Amino acid sequence: MEKMIGNFVAAFFLIVISVYIYYETSTYPKLGMTGMPGPETFPRLLAFMFIILSGVLIYQGIKSKVSSRTNRTRVNIKDKGFQRIICVLGITVAYMLALPHMGFLITTSSYLIILFVILGVKAPQALPRFVERIPRGLLSPLMIVIISIGVSYAIYCVFQIFLKIPLP
Amino acid sequence: MPEIWMRALGQILEPNIFLIIMAGVLAGMVVGALPGLTATMSVGILVGLTFGLHPLQGLSMLIGIYCGAIYGGSISAILINIPGTPASAASCADGYALSQKGRAGPTLGLAAVLSFVGGTISVVILVIFAPLIARVTLKFSPVEYTMLALFGLSIIAYVSGKSLVKGLVSGLLGIFLKCWGIDPIYGYPRFTFGQTELVGGVEFIPVMIGAFGLAEVIFQLKAKEYKIGIIQKITNVFPKLSVLRKQAFNVVRSAIIGTFVGALPGAGCDIAAWVAYGEAKRASKHSDKFGTGVIEGIAAPTTANNAATGGAMIPMLTLGIPGDSVTAILIGALMIHGLRPGPLLFRQHPDLVYGLFIAMFLANLLFLIFGLAGARIFPKVIATPKNVLMPIIVVLCCVGSYAMRNSIFDIYVMFAFGIIGYFMRRADFPVAPLVLGMILGPIAESNMRRALLISGGNPWVFFTRPISATLLILIIIFLMSPYLRKFFPLGRQPK
Numbered sequence: 001m002e003k004m005i006g007n008f009v010a011a012f013f014l015i016v017i018s019v020y021i022y023y024e025t026s027t028y029p030k031l032g033m034t035g036m037p038g039p040e041t042f043p044r045l046l047a048f049m050f051i052i053l054s055g056v057l058i059y060q061g062i063k064s065k066v067s068s069r070t071n072r073t074r075v076n077i078k079d080k081g082f083q084r085i086i087c088v089l090g091i092t093v094a095y096m097l098a099l100p101h102m103g104f105l106i107t108t109s110s111y112l113i114i115l116f117v118i119l120g121v122k123a124p125q126a127l128p129r130f131v132e133r134i135p136r137g138l139l140s141p142l143m144i145v146i147i148s149i150g151v152s153y154a155i156y157c158v159f160q161i162f163l164k165i166p167l168p
Numbered sequence: 169m170p171e172i173w174m175r176a177l178g179q180i181l182e183p184n185i186f187l188i189i190m191a192g193v194l195a196g197m198v199v200g201a202l203p204g205l206t207a208t209m210s211v212g213i214l215v216g217l218t219f220g221l222h223p224l225q226g227l228s229m230l231i232g233i234y235c236g237a238i239y240g241g242s243i244s245a246i247l248i249n250i251p252g253t254p255a256s257a258a259s260c261a262d263g264y265a266l267s268q269k270g271r272a273g274p275t276l277g278l279a280a281v282l283s284f285v286g287g288t289i290s291v292v293i294l295v296i297f298a299p300l301i302a303r304v305t306l307k308f309s310p311v312e313y314t315m316l317a318l319f320g321l322s323i324i325a326y327v328s329g330k331s332l333v334k335g336l337v338s339g340l341l342g343i344f345l346k347c348w349g350i351d352p353i354y355g356y357p358r359f360t361f362g363q364t365e366l367v368g369g370v371e372f373i374p375v376m377i378g379a380f381g382l383a384e385v386i387f388q389l390k391a392k393e394y395k396i397g398i399i400q401k402i403t404n405v406f407p408k409l410s411v412l413r414k415q416a417f418n419v420v421r422s423a424i425i426g427t428f429v430g431a432l433p434g435a436g437c438d439i440a441a442w443v444a445y446g447e448a449k450r451a452s453k454h455s456d457k458f459g460t461g462v463i464e465g466i467a468a469p470t471t472a473n474n475a476a477t478g479g480a481m482i483p484m485l486t487l488g489i490p491g492d493s494v495t496a497i498l499i500g501a502l503m504i505h506g507l508r509p510g511p512l513l514f515r516q517h518p519d520l521v522y523g524l525f526i527a528m529f530l531a532n533l534l535f536l537i538f539g540l541a542g543a544r545i546f547p548k549v550i551a552t553p554k555n556v557l558m559p560i561i562v563v564l565c566c567v568g569s570y571a572m573r574n575s576i577f578d579i580y581v582m583f584a585f586g587i588i589g590y591f592m593r594r595a596d597f598p599v600a601p602l603v604l605g606m607i608l609g610p611i612a613e614s615n616m617r618r619a620l621l622i623s624g625g626n627p628w629v630f631f632t633r634p635i636s637a638t639l640l641i642l643i644i645i646f647l648m649s650p651y652l653r654k655f656f657p658l659g660r661q662p663k
């Protein structure tokens with residue numbers, strides 16, 4: 001059953017898209033000369049092909065043999081990798097929403113600090129001599145802050161100052 | 169004719185362009201050497217840097233990144249048996265085996281030299297054939313362009329991924345995305361969902377950055393942290409002349425294969441490398457030893473994958489049809505600067521076209537120099553932890569998406585397609601056709617409608633013009649070939 005899920009889900013979306021295309025294009029006015037393709041022609045052609053392909057996907061999904069590779073569209077909520085992704089994506093959404101209001105430098109530095117902490121960034125074992133005086137417990141947080149602010153400023157300098165491409 | 173070359177050379181050697189090509193090649197090599205970052209992703213994320221530059225500057229930089237990244241992928245393939253880019257997957261087996269025998273340095277040097285040779289041969293072929301093809305395509309009408317776009321899409325669907333049907337679905341979805349916005353003939357708004365941001369349509373760059381960049385980051389974050397094995401010490405980087413002489417025929421064959429495969433729309437450097445590897449194995453007297461550390465096994469793919477870069481530029485410059493996903497981005501970059509690739513580009517902007525030829529040769533030369541000189545530095549680059557790299561890439565994805573139109577909406581589009589791209593890949597739907605469909609879709613639709621307007625609504629015009637009919641037959645053959653092979657298998661039947 002799992003093996004069919006990916007194909008069935010895709011076929012379902014294709015059918016929904018096709019139905020929507022027919023509905024949307026039925027509201028378009030008739031433009032141009034009779035018999036000439038209007039704005040609705042090409043999308044409807046695509047919708048027709050989507051219907052055919054969704055039929056093929058359903059057929060292939062039913063016919064697919066048992067294989068050792070299970071369908072990978074199933075998600076396991078308890079999987080730590082999945083939880084990590086959800087966390088990162090959630091913080092990324094917050095980053096995108098905050099960008100226009102708080103500006104690039106503050107938002108990006110904060111975003112990187114948070115992600116580095118969540119992803120467990122740590123100072124390397126082998127360190128230069130001048131760094132050895134810093135207490136071990138402070139090294140990783142200090143490194144995270146320096147990298148976050150440094151990278152944010154570097155990107156800002158390259159885009160905004162050097163290339164004159166405005167950032168949020 | 170020589171005056172164009174001299175003018176183009178003069179432009180490329182100006183410090184502002186030369187230095188930017190250098191920076192592009194270095195950035196490409198670093199990105200290519202890092203597993204998980206593809207050439208497409210790096211070019212896509214950094215295309216935003218070109219918006220403030222002169223077209224020749226911007227495109228030269230992207231070409232530098234492209235060529236550098238394809239070579240850079242060989243570095244991690246050889247040192248840690250993980251391809252830096254899909255184009256170097258074929259280099260892993262023999263490259264890593266040679267490295268494990270204590271020959272990491274000479275193998276890296278050989279890869280650099282042969283990548284340069286492959287890239288240079290493809291540039292020569294590009295220089296010879298591109299202007300000739302451009303002259304032929306000046307005679308193309310909207311009918312031929314329609315068929316060409318559909319032909320490109322059929323090849324892309326055929327070569328991408330395991331399933332032709334899923335490749336077609338992906339490509340057609342890309343075409344559908346480009347139907348959003350203003351209709352190209354009558355100017356009527358389509359599929360805007362009442363949003364003013366969608367009146368201009370969905371931009372290709374944020375979709376591409378999301379589908380290739382953010383989706384890959386999601387995959388990398390989900391996977392467990394991989395441990396890099398012990399990297400061999402790098403010594404004696406310069407390859408021996410005797411080795412190069414023995415590989416001469418293999419290299420030339422692989423370069424031609426790479427250029428030809430790269431010129432096929434949708435077939436990129438990864439396919440070129442595998443085809444060349446397969447051919448080298450078939451032609452070798454020691455085919456059973458391939459994978460155990462045979463020089464031919466590393467020479468063929470490293471030559472072919474860089475040769476494919478020049479080949480991919482041929483349809484891009486002459487027809488406006490992308491040879492692979494990177495050249496699709498280059499088309500996008502050209503259009504952002506108000507330039508349309510195709511035969512008219514050769515007529516109206518010859519300095520730009522010939523400048524790109526020289527930039528490509530220079531990029532190949534620069535990665536050879538940096539590759540040989542910096543071979544000892546790359547193990548340190550490869551050791552960059554993913555949990556530091558991935559968040560920075562997400563930031564670059566957001567910046568790259570925003571930079572084009574200064575629109576936060578494009579960042580949201582990038583994010584949405586990052587998630588869509590992730591699930592597409594999990595369900596074995598290839599992402600490359602989606603992106604390429606967005607380039608080919610408008611070409612197919614606007615030319616199809618123009619062709620029908622010119623012919624008075626007569627659809628037979630697609631079947632009666634010779635080039636169009638030929639392309640149509642080829643499209644049918646490509647789409648039917650997986651099924652034809654079941655009924656008409658080639659080769660001997662097993663007893």
